[in-house]
Amino acid sequence: MDDSQQLQQVRARIDALDEQIQRLLNERAELARQTAQIKQAAGLGENCFRPEREAEILRRVIARNPGPLSGQEMARLFREIMSACLALETPLMIAYLGPEGTFTEAAALKHFGHSVKTRPLIAIDEIFREVEAGTAHYGVVPVENSTEGAVTHTLDQFLISPLQICGEVELRIHHHLLSRNKALTEVSRLYAHQQTLAQCREWLDAHLAGCERIPVGSNAEAARRAGNESGCAAIASDRAREIYGLQALATNIEDEPGNTTRFLVIGSQAVVPSGNDKTSLLLSGPNRSGLLYDLLRPLADNEISMTRLESRPSRRKLWEYVFFIDVEGHMEDPKVATALATLKDQASFLKLLGSYPRAVI
Numbered sequence: 425m426d427d428s429q430q431l432q433q434v435r436a437r438i439d440a441l442d443e444q445i446q447r448l449l450n451e452r453a454e455l456a457r458q459t460a461q462i463k464q465a466a467g468l469g470e471n472c473f474r475p476e477r478e479a480e481i482l483r484r485v486i487a488r489n490p491g492p493l494s495g496q497e498m499a500r501l502f503r504e505i506m507s508a509c510l511a512l513e514t515p516l517m518i519a520y521l522g523p524e525g526t527f528t529e530a531a532a533l534k535h536f537g538h539s540v541k542t543r544p545l546i547a548i549d550e551i552f553r554e555v556e557a558g559t560a561h562y563g564v565v566p567v568e569n570s571t572e573g574a575v576t577h578t579l580d581q582f583l584i585s586p587l588q589i590c591g592e593v594e595l596r597i598h599h600h601l602l603s604r605n606k607a608l609t610e611v612s613r614l615y616a617h618q619q620t621l622a623q624c625r626e627w628l629d630a631h632l633a634g635c636e637r638i639p640v641g642s643n644a645e646a647a648r649r650a651g652n653e654s655g656c657a658a659i660a661s662d663r664a665r666e667i668y669g670l671q672a673l674a675t676n677i678e679d680e681p682g683n684t685t686r687f688l689v690i691g692s693q694a695v696v697p698s699g700n701d702k703t704s705l706l707l708s709g710p711n712r713s714g715l716l717y718d719l720l721r722p723l724a725d726n727e728i729s730m731t732r733l734e735s736r737p738s739r740r741k742l743w744e745y746v747f748f749i750d751v752e753g754h755m756e757d758p759k760v761a762t763a764l765a766t767l768k769d770q771a772s773f774l775k776l777l778g779s780y781p782r783a784v785i
């Protein structure tokens with residue numbers, strides 16, 4: 425058998441498999457449609473998205489995957505399959521921190537897949553308002569970056585919003601220097617979000633020391649401006665480069681190679697346990713010595729691991745703080761429930777922001 429015959433044979437097997445995969449996908453979509461009908465008949469919520477079920481499916485895909493495709497790659501494919509199945513019933517509307525081309529958009533699509541509708545909004549409080557009003561099913565907002573720390577606008581919204589956290593997304597952040605111009609030497613002005621300028625400070629000091637750095641609302645906005653103005657550049661994502669027709673004068677200019685941003689999915693749904701969850705809460709008490717120690721003790725007593733602690737001004741009294749705490753486990757897990765009950769007695773203010781599956785992909 426010559427090479428072309430061999431190729432033909434292998435391709436015939438691929439065609440046969442594709443046919444099977446396609447048939448099975450449609451069979452799966454039909455079953456997903458049935459689950460939606462059952463949920464609707466039982467009055468189980470206005471939309472059919474189930475974060476805990478999706479997280480369980482994706483974890484199982486990764487655990488049983490023999491390769492050669494990687495577990496993460498396979499999970500991404502299943503992410504899209506579930507997204508398409510869900511869209512048969514209720515195409516979800518997701519509000520995110522825009523404009524188009526932001527990392528928050530990438531995080532939203534990573535979490536929900538590409539079969540959702542998305543709405544870019546220009547401020548974090550607008551996203552909360554849109555989801556509260558029910559014009560979007562969920563919102564996606566940045567909450568912390570591994571280099572620069574907390575996104576305080578997001579934390580502050582949780583003080584006043586009734587929304588719950590329904591999920592988290594982690595995204596590796598790669599920053600590129602984008603411009604209409606062809607050489608670094610032609611660039612005298614640089615636009616980027618404040619946090620991005622900070623994340624690339626060392627690279628900028630070494631390669632663009634004399635260039636004016638201008639903070640703007642988002643990296644996508646920076647890219648839009650760089651597309652309109654000569655002699656300037658933006659720091660933004662590869663997606664923004666595509667959207668605004670720019671060229672990359674330098675790629676991956678972030679100072680920390682592991683630079684990662686964590687995003688939260690907000691909605692009005694309480695998520696049931698998935699088997700590997702986190703719980704976020706807000707705590708405060710009157711300013712006195714040992715307050716934080718006392719507030720954290722019930723967690724330690726119940727062997728609950730704290731993954732994050734952030735403090736913000738309470739906005740009620742001068743020098744009084746609220747603590748944002750993330751712990752491992754779901755609020756329905758017995759140990760977490762015991763710790764929360766004790767905390768409720770001890771703290772002057774306790775607000776549960778939600779339990780949700782740990783990021784899978």
Ligand SMILES: O=C(O)C(=O)C[C@]1(C(=O)O)C=C[C@@H](O)C=C1
Pocket residue numbers: 456459460472473474475477478481505506507509510
């Ligand atoms: O199992 C369900 O409840 C479904 O709706 C099916 C399905 C899926 O495609 O597997 C679809 C959407 C949900 O978010 C979770 C899972």
